[in-house]
Amino acid sequence: MQDKFKAAFKEEAIGLLDRLEKYFLQLEERPGDREVLDECMRVVHTIKGSAAMFGYGTVSRFSHDVESVIQRCRGGGIFINSSLIDLGLRTGDLLKKLLASEEPPPQEFTAEARDILRRYQTLFPGGGAFPEASVFQVEEKASQGGEGGPRAASAAQKSTNYHIYFKPARDIFRSGTRVLKLLDELSELGNAVFYPHVDDIPALDVIQPEDCYCSWDVLLSCSCAESDIREVFAFVLDRAELRIEALPDTALERGGTRRLGDILLERGAVSPEDLRRALGEQKKLGEVLVDRNYASEKEVESALAEQEFLNRTRSAPGLDSVRVPAEKLDSLVDLAAEFEALQSRFSLALRSAGDPRLESLSEESEKLVSQFRDEALSIRMLPIGEAFEAYRRLVRDLSLELGKEIDLRIEGGEIELDKSIVERLSGPLTHAVRNAADHGIETPAEREKAGKARRGLIVLSASLSGPDVLVSVHDDGRGLDLDAVRRRALELGIMPKGQSFSDAELYSLVFRPGFSTNHRVTALSGRGYGLDAVRREIEAIGGQTGLESRPGEGLSVIMRIPLSFSVIQGLLVRAGGECFILPFDHVEGRLESQKARGGEFEYHGGRAACLDLKQIFELGEGGPGIGEIVALKRGDCVFGLTVDEIIGEKRLLVRPLGRVFRDAEGISGAADMGAGSLALLLDINHLADLAQNTHKPSKGIY
Amino acid sequence: MAKRILVADDSAAIRQSISYILSQAGYEVQDAADGEEALEKLSRGPKADLVISDVNMPRIDGIELIRRLRALPDYRFTPILVLTTDTQGSQMQEGRRAGATGWIIKPFNADKLLGIVEKVID
Amino acid sequence: MSEEKLNQRAPITLAPQGKLTIEKASQFREELVSALAEASTLLIDLSDVEEIDLSGVQLIYSARRSAIAKGKELHLVGLAQPAVAKRLAAGGFLRGLPRQASEAETGLADF
Numbered sequence: 015m016q017d018k019f020k021a022a023f024k025e026e027a028i029g030l031l032d033r034l035e036k037y038f039l040q041l042e043e044r045p046g047d048r049e050v051l052d053e054c055m056r057v058v059h060t061i062k063g064s065a066a067m068f069g070y071g072t073v074s075r076f077s078h079d080v081e082s083v084i085q086r087c088r089g090g091g092i093f094i095n096s097s098l099i100d101l102g103l104r105t106g107d108l109l110k111k112l113l114a115s116e117e118p119p120p121q122e123f124t125a126e127a128r129d130i131l132r133r134y135q136t137l138f139p140g141g142g143a144f145p146e147a148s149v150f151q152v153e154e155k156a157s158q159g160g161e162g163g164p165r166a167a168s169a170a171q172k173s174t175n176y177h178i179y180f181k182p183a184r185d186i187f188r189s190g191t192r193v194l195k196l197l198d199e200l201s202e203l204g205n206a207v208f209y210p211h212v213d214d215i216p217a218l219d220v221i222q223p224e225d226c227y228c229s230w231d232v233l234l235s236c237s238c239a240e241s242d243i244r245e246v247f248a249f250v251l252d253r254a255e256l257r258i259e260a261l262p263d264t265a266l267e268r269g270g271t272r273r274l275g276d277i278l279l280e281r282g283a284v285s286p287e288d289l290r291r292a293l294g295e296q297k298k299l300g301e302v303l304v305d306r307n308y309a310s311e312k313e314v315e316s317a318l319a320e321q322e323f324l325n326r327t328r329s330a331p332g333l334d335s336v337r338v339p340a341e342k343l344d345s346l347v348d349l350a351a352e353f354e355a356l357q358s359r360f361s362l363a364l365r366s367a368g369d370p371r372l373e374s375l376s377e378e379s380e381k382l383v384s385q386f387r388d389e390a391l392s393i394r395m396l397p398i399g400e401a402f403e404a405y406r407r408l409v410r411d412l413s414l415e416l417g418k419e420i421d422l423r424i425e426g427g428e429i430e431l432d433k434s435i436v437e438r439l440s441g442p443l444t445h446a447v448r449n450a451a452d453h454g455i456e457t458p459a460e461r462e463k464a465g466k467a468r469r470g471l472i473v474l475s476a477s478l479s480g481p482d483v484l485v486s487v488h489d490d491g492r493g494l495d496l497d498a499v500r501r502r503a504l505e506l507g508i509m510p511k512g513q514s515f516s517d518a519e520l521y522s523l524v525f526r527p528g529f530s531t532n533h534r535v536t537a538l539s540g541r542g543y544g545l546d547a548v549r550r551e552i553e554a555i556g557g558q559t560g561l562e563s564r565p566g567e568g569l570s571v572i573m574r575i576p577l578s579f580s581v582i583q584g585l586l587v588r589a590g591g592e593c594f595i596l597p598f599d600h601v602e603g604r605l606e607s608q609k610a611r612g613g614e615f616e617y618h619g620g621r622a623a624c625l626d627l628k629q630i631f632e633l634g635e636g637g638p639g640i641g642e643i644v645a646l647k648r649g650d651c652v653f654g655l656t657v658d659e660i661i662g663e664k665r666l667l668v669r670p671l672g673r674v675f676r677d678a679e680g681i682s683g684a685a686d687m688g689a690g691s692l693a694l695l696l697d698i699n700h701l702a703d704l705a706q707n708t709h710k711p712s713k714g715i716y
Numbered sequence: 717m718a719k720r721i722l723v724a725d726d727s728a729a730i731r732q733s734i735s736y737i738l739s740q741a742g743y744e745v746q747d748a749a750d751g752e753e754a755l756e757k758l759s760r761g762p763k764a765d766l767v768i769s770d771v772n773m774p775r776i777d778g779i780e781l782i783r784r785l786r787a788l789p790d791y792r793f794t795p796i797l798v799l800t801t802d803t804q805g806s807q808m809q810e811g812r813r814a815g816a817t818g819w820i821i822k823p824f825n826a827d828k829l830l831g832i833v834e835k836v837i838d
Numbered sequence: 839m840s841e842e843k844l845n846q847r848a849p850i851t852l853a854p855q856g857k858l859t860i861e862k863a864s865q866f867r868e869e870l871v872s873a874l875a876e877a878s879t880l881l882i883d884l885s886d887v888e889e890i891d892l893s894g895v896q897l898i899y900s901a902r903r904s905a906i907a908k909g910k911e912l913h914l915v916g917l918a919q920p921a922v923a924k925r926l927a928a929g930g931f932l933r934g935l936p937r938q939a940s941e942a943e944t945g946l947a948d949f
Contacts, residue, residue, distance in 0.1 A: 069827065187793055187860050187892075187893065188786070188792065188793065188815060189812070189815050189816065189817050190793055190794050190795040190796055190815070190816075190817035190836070191795075191817055191836075192795070192836070192838055192891060192892075193891075193892045193929075194891055194892050194895075194925045194928045194929045195835075195836075195838070195925075195928070197928045197929055197930075198924075198925070198928040199835065201928060207930070208928070208929060208930025209930055210929055210930045210931055212896075212899050215896050215899045215900050215903065216900060216903070217900055217903045217904040217907055218867060218870055218871050218874065218897075218900050218901055218903075218904040219871070219904065221867065221896070221897070221900045223860075223863035223864050223866070223867045223893055223896075223897060224792075224793075224860060224863055224864070224893065226892060226893075226896075227896055228892060228895075228896065228929075230929070230930065232930075248818070249817060249818035249819075249835075249836070252812065253812075793860045793861060838859075
């Protein structure tokens, strides 16, 4: 029972610790930011308050100490530098580890806690009254011999079989006891099989409806002690006959208990565990969301003040989303898929029946089922930015480790992908980021000598291109080593001896725009860049990898991943009677009053190319009077697109077109707008290329 | 629909802290300072799913409260918990004889309280 | 349950609603008594029961006992709701999750 809350608390606390890490990193950028410091305080305070109530004594005590530290920082006069932030990050990590372990925690954790607190102490000038770290007390208790608590002592690892006989008194209901609930509690101790005796239940004319006539024989297999079982029956010990005996392993075969053995075989197939799984027991979302912060008897004076404090915390951003266990999502998606499969069979069967009314109903049903499946899938979508954000920490740590200065920039983070894809990207991304930091970006000294800025830059970006998503890791470091390329080309016999390729030729040999999978690129991947691992992992999810580089200027590792679907924020426009979608993060603005002239339009003091959507897709001529211009941007290139009407912004689930249409230029996918109509997602890259190639205005904005 | 719990105790501190813990956990809580107020609220207001009562209270004490509750048609089978400091037994025994479902021993923490509430409430 | 027997006299279905718990126990007993008096075959449909406790379960067994004594038939029909199935399983009364009407009965222990 308490495990129910404990797991929910643990989930909440981990979520809070993720936020705390973000705050620490923010604090590093802006040490003077009091608000962030206050937020840190709130998080730690919240965790401290709840932890003890759910059996996390060490977490509670340690949080208490950390709270004092943050309090000191708020008092001012403390220089918030990297060392302090480092400690903060270590603290968060340790708290997570403590949450994942049982009480009392392993010795190394308490040692780590003490180490962290000692270091905090050295960072505070003038010593002063630093609260005696309460985490020390835990150590002492532990050394007093034995584990704390009666339950811990009885936590035998071995599993024991018990036979329990339970016969409640006839009038047990009159004390408010719920017998079936009690048995349910018993079954939670382990694996249990219940055998009810119903022979004493009299016929209707005799029975006293408010009396209890049943008794049970129970076989329980658990790793608990007899006292744990007795604990379940604590309130009814004097209102029932209770016999508990531990069974030796062979007891079930002997004659005396043979009947129970039979029953075990018969009914053993369904344990309460199986039933629960089959029922798909719902965890109340309310329990997950409720912010539980309790006052012990001693703190009751400040209970109301604390409640007010919590109300403020509760209104902090980020609490309007819900943490749902991944298996729930997976089972929902599976259900949706099964549903869809069933629906297809249904449709097929109905089609052969030849009843037009049934057929149209079936069509409607098909649409609904697809919609349902789309919604279910879209719940599994994660903005890729979330995965990207996790790399801030890695980049920071690598910078320190390697003695370099590296910034991280994130682009296109709003693009949502199925969570399984996002998860599988983490390996390749980590690889690529490490490579960029390690081999790509030079030390600050080297960079200054090369005339670059001291701080290097790594850019994680995602964009849609055709039916795929492009994820790239770009660094502005030294790029690919051409000598290495040359040597390798020689080794492999690609460059015959005597002939020497120029730099440009080497470069073009290796780097084609696009995604070559031929041997030359593969060979280079083995040159200490570790990128062949990236290639393998991306190819495993059906994608392709490629490199783009300019020696001395940087390297981009590009991963092209095919999408089954994606959720994007789009701008809906109409042209020639058709609906189109423009990816919203590429939309710069709309110009209602302007009309393109000579394929150009005015934009921010210059002229830029303007395309006509109807023309591109040959949807007929537009009159001179109608149309609006949407200003779009790809990288540094700004261009315009004339449409008939701008409908508005919408969040849409986009799927790629079928294989037949995969080569269709300019279209990345389509979204179902309902009522059988589709909106086509325009490929920004294609449009931008068109704009650049077909028009070269006098004063361009590129 | 949230479950309803009535807490009866003459100590405001206890009433407040128990109410706080229970309402944070999602229960709807009512309280009363003694047995008489508790009976009043229970016989007039909406039905409670659980009653938690201290033993020592002025006017009508906990044991008497339980006896009278069990005589009311609506509360014959309702779970009732007594709050007791006495682990030895006389208070607990009396409570059980009067028809209490179980007990909570003081001092207790939120964890313990919620555990026992969960154990008996339907 | 043979077709023949069922057709002899139309079976009466008792479909209790909501909670089959101890507060309603006496009332449920009355309903069972009068239903059994009328029918030669009584069907109890648990589909609309949201909550059940031991008193409710006992009455169903009790009704079965009475039916047999009077030479009548009593069967359970309908799908138990998850909460109900859970409680039945907790007491060891249910062998598995009833999926079809006929299973609700055969799943009940010693019925």
